[in-house]
Structure formats: structure tokens, C-alpha cells
Amino acid sequence: MRRSIIAVVLVATLAVQGPSIAHAGAFATEFTQVLNHGQLVMSYIRQGEQLQQEILQYENLLRNTATLPSQVFGNIMADLTALAAIVQNGMALAYSLADLDGQFRARFPGYATTHAYYADYRTWSQTSLDTTLGALRAAGLQSQQLQSEQTVLNALRGMAQSADGRMQALQVANQIAEQQVEQLMKLRELMLADLSSKQAYQAAQVQQQAATEAATERFFTFQPKAGDGQIFHAGWH
Secondary structure, three states, rough: HHHHHHHHHHHHHHHHHOOOOOOOOHHHHHHHHHHHHHHHHHHHHHHHHHHHHHHHHHHHHHHOOOOOOOOOOOHHHHHHHHHHHOOOOOOOOOOOOOHHHHHHHHOOOOOOOOOHHHHHHHHHOOOOHHHHHHHHHHHHHHHHHHHHHHHHHHHHHHHHOOOOOOOHHHHHHHHHHHHHHHHHHHHHHHHHHHHHHHHHHHHHHHHHHHHHHHHHHHOOOOOOOOOOOOOOOOOOO
């Protein structure tokens, strides 16, 4: 389009100059100068177009390499620590206990007789109840954390809508992926708390049955002690 305009300008220039009383040599010289000027103008136009393309490329480069002014990441370690601590209440056998194996074996020894059945039963039932309560408290804490997580998601949604360029889009995608990992970690911890509650209840039921069977066996296999052969008679000797 621009080249057509230049051509029209050249034709108009020649038409304005029109036929003049001049010698052929002078006319040829003027025509050559006009063509030279036209070529110079076309060269300037090409340079301008090239410069425009370079400017557009540079703007595109700046847009695609620009980073977000701020990024949002969840405080996952603090949340996981709070969840691990809240399930450790009373006599609960929480998954986060340091000596979980030792405490489990001490409270649920398995097939063994006991001379204080009711005291042991109190321990078994309380352990099951406290562990169940810990799982419920963990679920309640995660429910409270949903509000802060919703704030993070709103911030990410705003960043995704205003992202300008590949770099900012990638940073938003990375933050969303990080949030997904955090949610999976919290879900795993909640599943651990639920599993602890179920296993504590099962252990209490098994231990109660085992203690009953052990006491029954002890009763039927009881062997009285042999006497020393002395016979006791009524009255004083």
C-alpha cells in the first residue's frame, strides 16, 4: 500500500513538472534525480517497517519475561504441624506420637490375663474415645483452614485473569500446582487421623475379647496347690 502511494507521488511529480521546454539531457538528469529520491524514500520506508517489527518483538519479549509483582503460597508446614498436634489429646493413639509402637503394645498386650480387668477396660475404652475425638478435632481444624485457603484461591484467580505474558501465566500455574500438592498432603493427614481412630477402636474390641478368653482359659486350667499332708482338727492342741 505504501509503495503504491510512493508510485502515485512519483507520477504526480512528473505530471506537475509536465512538458517543459528543456533539452533532452536536462530532462533525463531531472528524471534520474526523481527516481533516486524515490528509491531513497522507499529505503526509509523499509527501514521504518523493520524498526517497527523490532519494536513489536521487543515489546513481546518484555511482556513474556515480565514476572508477577507478588506470589501467594500456602503455609503448609504450619498447617500440618497444627493437625499433627491437635490429634494428640488425652490417651489418644495418634499417628504423630513419637513412641506409637511402644504405647500401643503397653495398652493392648493381646492375649493375656489381668487381675484388674475393669481398670484395663477403662484404659482401652478411653484410648478409643480419645483417638476418635482427635480425628474429629483434626477435621474441625481443616474446616477452619478452608477460609484462609479460599483467600489464597481468590488471589490466584485474580492473578490468572490479569496475567500478561507467558512468564506470568507460568507463575500462576506453578502456584496452582503447589496448592494442589498442599491439599493432597492435608488430605493424607486427615486420612491418617481417621485410620488411627478406626484402628484404636478395633484394637480395644480385640483386646477386650482376648482378655475375656484368656481369663476363661485361666479359670478352666486352674490347678490347686498341693497340700503339705497336715490334718487340722477342731479344738486346741
